[in-house]
Amino acid sequence: MREWMGGLRAWLTERLPAIVYVVWAFFYLLMLSGGNYEAFLQSRFWVLMALGAGITILYVASCLARKPFSGRGHRFGEAGAWVRASLLILPMLFVWNAWGDGLGTYALSKRFIRLTTMAMTDKEKQTDAVAPDNSAPVEASVLTLVRDPKQYVGKRVYTEGIVYRDEKVPKDHFVLFRFVITCCAADAQPVGILVHAENVEKLKNDTWVHAEGRFVLREFDGTLTACIEAESVDTIRVPAGKDQYLSN
Amino acid sequence: METNLECCPVHEDAHGPQSSRIAHLIQGGFVIAAFGMMVFLRDRSLVRTLSITFISIVLEALPFMLLGTLLGGLIEVFVPREKLAALMPKRRAITVLIGAALGAIFPTCECAIVPVVRSLLRKGVPLGAAVAYLLGGPIVNPLVAASTAVAYSFNWPVVVIRVLFGYGIAVAVGFWMDWRFKDHHDALLPAVANHADVHCCCPGRDHLDHHDGRDEVSGVAAFRAKLASAIDHAADEFFDIGRFMIIGAFLAALLQTLVARQTFVAAIAGTPALAVLLMMGLAVSLNLCSEADAFVAASFRATVVPLSAQMAFMVLGPMLDIKLLLMYLPVFRRRAIVMLAAATTILVFVSMLIMGVFWK
Numbered sequence: 001m002r003e004w005m006g007g008l009r010a011w012l013t014e015r016l017p018a019i020v021y022v023v024w025a026f027f028y029l030l031m032l033s034g035g036n037y038e039a040f041l042q043s044r045f046w047v048l049m050a051l052g053a054g055i056t057i058l059y060v061a062s063c064l065a066r067k068p069f070s071g072r073g074h075r076f077g078e079a080g081a082w083v084r085a086s087l088l089i090l091p092m093l094f095v096w097n098a099w100g101d102g103l104g105t106y107a108l109s110k111r112f113i114r115l116t117t118m119a120m121t122d123k124e125k126q127t128d129a130v131a132p133d134n135s136a137p138v139e140a141s142v143l144t145l146v147r148d149p150k151q152y153v154g155k156r157v158y159t160e161g162i163v164y165r166d167e168k169v170p171k172d173h174f175v176l177f178r179f180v181i182t183c184c185a186a187d188a189q190p191v192g193i194l195v196h197a198e199n200v201e202k203l204k205n206d207t208w209v210h211a212e213g214r215f216v217l218r219e220f221d222g223t224l225t226a227c228i229e230a231e232s233v234d235t236i237r238v239p240a241g242k243d244q245y246l247s248n
Numbered sequence: 249m250e251t252n253l254e255c256c257p258v259h260e261d262a263h264g265p266q267s268s269r270i271a272h273l274i275q276g277g278f279v280i281a282a283f284g285m286m287v288f289l290r291d292r293s294l295v296r297t298l299s300i301t302f303i304s305i306v307l308e309a310l311p312f313m314l315l316g317t318l319l320g321g322l323i324e325v326f327v328p329r330e331k332l333a334a335l336m337p338k339r340r341a342i343t344v345l346i347g348a349a350l351g352a353i354f355p356t357c358e359c360a361i362v363p364v365v366r367s368l369l370r371k372g373v374p375l376g377a378a379v380a381y382l383l384g385g386p387i388v389n390p391l392v393a394a395s396t397a398v399a400y401s402f403n404w405p406v407v408v409i410r411v412l413f414g415y416g417i418a419v420a421v422g423f424w425m426d427w428r429f430k431d432h433h434d435a436l437l438p439a440v441a442n443h444a445d446v447h448c449c450c451p452g453r454d455h456l457d458h459h460d461g462r463d464e465v466s467g468v469a470a471f472r473a474k475l476a477s478a479i480d481h482a483a484d485e486f487f488d489i490g491r492f493m494i495i496g497a498f499l500a501a502l503l504q505t506l507v508a509r510q511t512f513v514a515a516i517a518g519t520p521a522l523a524v525l526l527m528m529g530l531a532v533s534l535n536l537c538s539e540a541d542a543f544v545a546a547s548f549r550a551t552v553v554p555l556s557a558q559m560a561f562m563v564l565g566p567m568l569d570i571k572l573l574l575m576y577l578p579v580f581r582r583r584a585i586v587m588l589a590a591a592t593t594i595l596v597f598v599s600m601l602i603m604g605v606f607w608k
Binding site for chain 1: 269279283294298300476537
């Protein structure tokens, strides 16, 4: 029995590099299929996934083309080979935990700096004179509302995002935010707007909502901030991982 | 089954047998701790955020590293040492100046550049030039310049300053490393420094005498054998050094998950030197891709963080972060890594303080 176990161990050690590359090749193909990678990366990065799959398949072929018992796995010593393989496979363990999930208020609490609007001159920030527009609401992402507020001031809009509230936010308000990805979720930056509505105290952090109402600019925490005077706020289902982020 | 591998320094354990045993223990402990975290704490918000951040960094960086090892393998097999030496300028100073600017022609990110530099060093590229390419490549780069321009709303002076400082610091550190380590064996691991002088005798390798690029067979068969050998080398290289990227990515994700950026902003108020220092610390801990870091730096514009500190974040990050420091382990001796890190950090700090005086 001991001999058989020893033989199996030697056989496995020999094939560890091939096993690692097979796992990664499979993983990259899985990420590519149906755009699963978009739960972690920008959509344009399919090229990276294809590149990863291509090279790992090439490495699998290289490992399989070697003579049996060539010593590939043993090249780094038995312990060295197992440590290297375990570390290279380690991310798979975390994929299991991250699958279908997105960044939420915990990440927001670490990455948030302040609510702000961009690309507006002082004159454009004077919104008192803007006449309300009563036409049908238009769809606008949180990012668009923050980046290009002047286009929407006075108009009826609807948008979706995650609820966040802390002691700074008044009871009849909450922050509606999304994460914006430049390359991957590690660089995801939160962008948020205020939502003012009645009976929203019960909304818990991390809830996904659809908010609809008039878009205005309002002074909050010393900054002119994008805000929706909401006519309705409805809870919605958490979108699939790949639909949770906005792109820069 | 025992195999004798001592003949081939490419596959030597980097820092000697004793050090390698300790390293295996630490790395094994790291795997067990990470596994324990997954089993016992997986439902916590902290661990879920950590998982997403970790996977994102790995997914984005790994293809670049795979590509880097493949390029390294091709250089290893197809580029003869003599030809490379003939191509290089005779004056070492010029090789440093060129090395720091190579990213402009071959845009490479920091994860891909390390395996390429390892191969170039094995082929006899001077230390200073290799270091200059290592540090300058991820900044002196059209893709990085474009992303910086977009992040800073096409504020071109910001782009120019970032590229110029990146180039200047890469050149300065390259010169300094060349001067400090006149004998490059003092800076490089034996597997990197000695490689060009040995012939591979790894078991199972039928390939050619590829390390110095000489042909023993001609025509298509020779090309195929060399190509197979290049891929073979690349696969081994990745299996050997890929783990450093994984550990670095995990530590970076952990820091991103634990450290609140707001605390940096709060600590910085009114102290430019502290602002530069803290933003440098943030750059080292966040391990962002050089094409994405400008967007994070730009998010500090509406705060008390001065431009010099934002620039320190954008210049230091692509040169030095936790992931990169770990990836340098299979290339440089530890003393050389400390020197490289110290020189880069001091130069970035001082130059950003000076910049802050002239441009607020």
